[in-house]
Amino acid sequence: MGSVLLCWPAHAQFFAAKKPQLLPEHEAFQVTADVIGNNLHVYWSIANDYYMYRQQFAIEPASDAVELGAINFPQGVIEDDPEFGEVEVYFYNAELVAAVDRAGLSANKIDLIVKGQGCNKPVGVCYPPISRTLTVSVDSGDSQTKQSQNPVTAQPDNEKKSLARYMLTAFLAGILLSFTPCVLPMIPILAGVIARQHHPGKLRSGWLACCYVAGTVVTYLIAGWVAGAAGTQLQAHFQNPWVIGFICTLLVLLAGSLFGWFRIELPGSLQAKLTGSQPSSLPAATSSFMLGLISALVVGACVSPILIVTLGAAIAQADPVLGAAIMGSMALGMGLLLILFGFGAGWILPRSGPWMQQIQVVFGFMILGVAIYLASTLPQVPSLLLWAALLMVAGLYCWQLAAPIESPMINSSTKAVAIALMIWGGMALVGGATGGADILRPLDSLGSSTGSNRTPVLPFQKVTSVDEAKRLLAGAKAQNRPAMVDFYADWCLDCKRMQRTTYRQPEVAAALQNWQLIEIDVTDTSTVSEEVKRYFDVFGPPATLFIKADGEERIDLRQYGYIAEPEFLQLVRRSQVPE
Amino acid sequence: MSNKTWVLFGMIALVAFAVGIITNSARVDDRPDTQSLLTARLIDEAGNGTVAAYLGELTLVNFWASWCAPCREEMPVFEAMYRRDQSRGFTVVGIAIDSPDKTREMLDSMGITYPILYAETTGMQLMENTGNPQGLLPYSLLLDRNGLVLDQVLGRINEQQIIEWVERHL
Numbered sequence: 001m002g003s004v005l006l007c008w009p010a011h012a013q014f015f016a017a018k019k020p021q022l023l024p025e026h027e028a029f030q031v032t033a034d035v036i037g038n039n040l041h042v043y044w045s046i047a048n049d050y051y052m053y054r055q056q057f058a059i060e061p062a063s064d065a066v067e068l069g070a071i072n073f074p075q076g077v078i079e080d081d082p083e084f085g086e087v088e089v090y091f092y093n094a095e096l097v098a099a100v101d102r103a104g105l106s107a108n109k110i111d112l113i114v115k116g117q118g119c120n121k122p123v124g125v126c127y128p129p130i131s132r133t134l135t136v137s138v139d140s141g142d143s144q145t146k147q148s149q150n151p152v153t154a155q156p157d158n159e160k161k162s163l164a165r166y167m168l169t170a171f172l173a174g175i176l177l178s179f180t181p182c183v184l185p186m187i188p189i190l191a192g193v194i195a196r197q198h199h200p201g202k203l204r205s206g207w208l209a210c211c212y213v214a215g216t217v218v219t220y221l222i223a224g225w226v227a228g229a230a231g232t233q234l235q236a237h238f239q240n241p242w243v244i245g246f247i248c249t250l251l252v253l254l255a256g257s258l259f260g261w262f263r264i265e266l267p268g269s270l271q272a273k274l275t276g277s278q279p280s281s282l283p284a285a286t287s288s289f290m291l292g293l294i295s296a297l298v299v300g301a302c303v304s305p306i307l308i309v310t311l312g313a314a315i316a317q318a319d320p321v322l323g324a325a326i327m328g329s330m331a332l333g334m335g336l337l338l339i340l341f342g343f344g345a346g347w348i349l350p351r352s353g354p355w356m357q358q359i360q361v362v363f364g365f366m367i368l369g370v371a372i373y374l375a376s377t378l379p380q381v382p383s384l385l386l387w388a389a390l391l392m393v394a395g396l397y398c399w400q401l402a403a404p405i406e407s408p409m410i411n412s413s414t415k416a417v418a419i420a421l422m423i424w425g426g427m428a429l430v431g432g433a434t435g436g437a438d439i440l441r442p443l444d445s446l447g448s449s450t451g452s453n454r455t456p457v458l459p460f461q462k463v464t465s466v467d468e469a470k471r472l473l474a475g476a477k478a479q480n481r482p483a484m485v486d487f488y489a490d491w492c493l494d495c496k497r498m499q500r501t502t503y504r505q506p507e508v509a510a511a512l513q514n515w516q517l518i519e520i521d522v523t524d525t526s527t528v529s530e531e532v533k534r535y536f537d538v539f540g541p542p543a544t545l546f547i548k549a550d551g552e553e554r555i556d557l558r559q560y561g562y563i564a565e566p567e568f569l570q571l572v573r574r575s576q577v578p579e
Numbered sequence: 580m581s582n583k584t585w586v587l588f589g590m591i592a593l594v595a596f597a598v599g600i601i602t603n604s605a606r607v608d609d610r611p612d613t614q615s616l617l618t619a620r621l622i623d624e625a626g627n628g629t630v631a632a633y634l635g636e637l638t639l640v641n642f643w644a645s646w647c648a649p650c651r652e653e654m655p656v657f658e659a660m661y662r663r664d665q666s667r668g669f670t671v672v673g674i675a676i677d678s679p680d681k682t683r684e685m686l687d688s689m690g691i692t693y694p695i696l697y698a699e700t701t702g703m704q705l706m707e708n709t710g711n712p713q714g715l716l717p718y719s720l721l722l723d724r725n726g727l728v729l730d731q732v733l734g735r736i737n738e739q740q741i742i743e744w745v746e747r748h749l
Contacts, residue, residue: 022713025713081651123734124649124652125715125733126644126647126648126650126715128644128676128703128715129646
């Protein structure tokens with residue numbers, strides 16, 4: 001037994017390496033149903049590389065009140081089976097149609113049991129027979145009128161809102177960054193420029209500080225623009241484990257320096273150079289602008305992990321304007337302190353002391369959180385357990401902070417935060433040990449067998465090519481159903497987040513009940529995915545397009561980026577009323 | 580904050596991290612525990628049997644079902660290898676997630692002679708216990724003479740793979 005234990009890790013690796021990547025059953029085979037006229041339509045949506053057997057399909061009404069006619073099968077693909085000869089199978093999707101006689105039905109819903117069985121072609125494994133219960137609303141026109149009766153309030157422009165949110169977040173991150181040992185050295189540099197002036201007034205030195213900050217902003221604007229324009233080409237690389245590992249290592253190093261384990265600073269010689277060698281022929285405003293341009297690069301090297309993350313956000317948007325806006329906002333945030341200093345608010349400068357150190361430690365914890373968030377995109381990383389460790393240590397630290405605080409109110413609030421953090425960490429530990437993965441819902445895994453059934457992800461038809469998408473859209477138009485097109489990729493964090501949150505809400509599923517839902521998977525950056533992006537004129541995932549029943553897209557409602565449930569429901573409602 | 584406190588925090592973080600890695604890797608790719616598989620009472624030709632009773636020096640336990648095409652493709656390979664290396668102690672035990680009536684004709688036409696056990700109702704649970712929670716087929720475990728797992732394979736197995744196992748373990 002001892003030898004078994006000793007060689008266990010080797011075995012574990014061996015097994016893990018050989019395990020093929022297979023989808024859970026409910027993702028590989030998705031099914032929805034609709035009643036259109038006197039026909040019941042059951043749509044099986046089958047993931048790429050998977051197929052289902054014609055002879056294993058069955059549809060049964062759950063009650064006797066409904067009678068179904070024989071199933072009308074679409075044309076499948078003939079596969080040669082060693083035992084049973086030729087069998088008909090379906091790839092991508094199968095739409096089964098059966099006449100429905102609902103004479104004896106009083107309610108306007110039909111409960112169905114649909115059965116099927118499928119396999120994965122390349123790996124050569126089969127899933128056990130599937131049996132799922134579906135509820136179909138009979139009068140689908142009804143639910144639509146109900147939706148459009150909902151009052152439509154004036155909508156803020158969503159695109160502008162999300163842009164503002166990104167910019168605000170980046171700005172706040174910039175302010176936090178200005179307390180790091182990376183940005184503080186900029187102050188003496190700036191002070192050096194101002195000191196060269198003869199008796200500068202507060203306005204004058206404030207103006208110089210503004211010029212200096214403007215310089216840093218321009219540098220970052222350019223970086224953001226380039227990152228946003230490069231967009232999808234770069235984004236795919238961000239899924240590479242080596243890239244993620246490298247960035248995470250940098251983040252952990254930066255966090256370590258904030259915890260005071262070691263120091264990351266600009267080399268003294270560089271600092272001196274920047275302060276010392278001014279091209280004196282230039283006006284002071286220009287020279288401080290130039291200085292800003294250059295020192296942004298130097299300081300940028302120091303805060304590079306954060307820059308990379310912010311750049312990652314810019315890249316994910318695949319929009320040069322947005323990318324530039326995000327980076328520019330961050331630079332402005334970083335410069336705020338300098339501008340205030342320039343206008344004579346010397347008191348705002350953080351004095352070294354316990355307060356300063358604590359801010360840095362808090363920031364260090366946040367950076368570690370960013371590292372875990374990034375690393376969690378890799379399936380082999382036990383992200384919940386890392387979160388557990390982080391939250392518990394942060395909780396303990398918080399508890400420690402409370403000790404010397406004399407004010408009972410602040411003392412107990414701090415302790416409350418500490419306890420909350422530790423409980424959260426504890427839940428993450430339990431969730432992580434039982435196979436959970438979502439830090440916002442750490443205990444989901446405990447009830448997963450029932451939980452995932454209760455809130456299924458939406459029944460998207462998954463496609464990768466223009467032709468498949470066109471065919472589905474044409475089908476929806478023929479049936480006079482609206483459609484939603486969702487651009488998805490495995491490496492797209494916001495897409496995964498939407499699948500975990502928005503697309504799992506029962507309200508969202510209800511609102512989209514009669515919709516043709518199409519998910520265009522652009523995980524592979526190939527000519528096929530480039531073609532489909534060009535056809536829909538989409539930069540990249542996540543993108544959500546609403547198509548009216550007449551086949552026309554509501555371009556004004558098109559969304560890029562993450563959409564939370566309330567906004568999503570509003571969009572669905574708006575798409576149902578004329579412009 | 581004193582240095583000592585930091586060392587303490589650091590150690591707590593390190594321990595939590597290590598515990599996390601260990602429990603996590605144990606969860607992801609645990610070496611399957613075959614106890615339930617070995618001792619479960621299943622239907623066989625004689626009426627009742629266990630996997631333990633059929634163990635050889637090297638045993639390939641193969642889960643299959645009549646509705647699984649890849650399973651049917653690999654079974655003739657198992658039969659051929661069983662006949663070739665039976666004398667060296669290699670054996671194959673098929674566990675059907677099926678009933679005997681549904682499979683008899685198929686087994687006859689394929690000429691399967693290695694022992695088949697039937698686990699129509701308990702088979703899914705047995706697979707879950709041995710590292711295949713989704714119940715995907717075909718699923719095979721290579722066991723040593725004590726019933727400990729030497730290898731596990733989800734999906735088809737080819738002749739080359741079996742020859743390699745036999746050369747390595749017998």
